[in-house]
Amino acid sequence: MRVIGLDIHRAFAEAVAWQEGKLKRIGRIDMRRRRSLAVGAVSAGR
Structure with missing residues (x-):
């Protein structure tokens, strides 16, 4: 099992x-905020 903190x-x-x-x-x-939105877009395949 792997736990992330x-x-x-x-x-x-x-x-x-x-x-x-x-x-x-x-x-x-x-x-x-700006960086978090960019990471979210990459994760969502946009």
């Missing part, structure tokens, strides 16, 4: 994954 702040979020007993840093995600 997010530490969300105003401008960014830190993402980590817990899998097979190990914690892995996924990285920092930009949470500003």
Whole structure:
């Protein structure tokens, strides 16, 4: 089983994954509106 964790702040979020007993840093995600909309559009295939 894989568990994803997010530490969300105003401008960014830190993402980590817990899998097979190990914690892995996924990285920092930009949470500003313009960037979030762009990520959503890519995820939706637009």
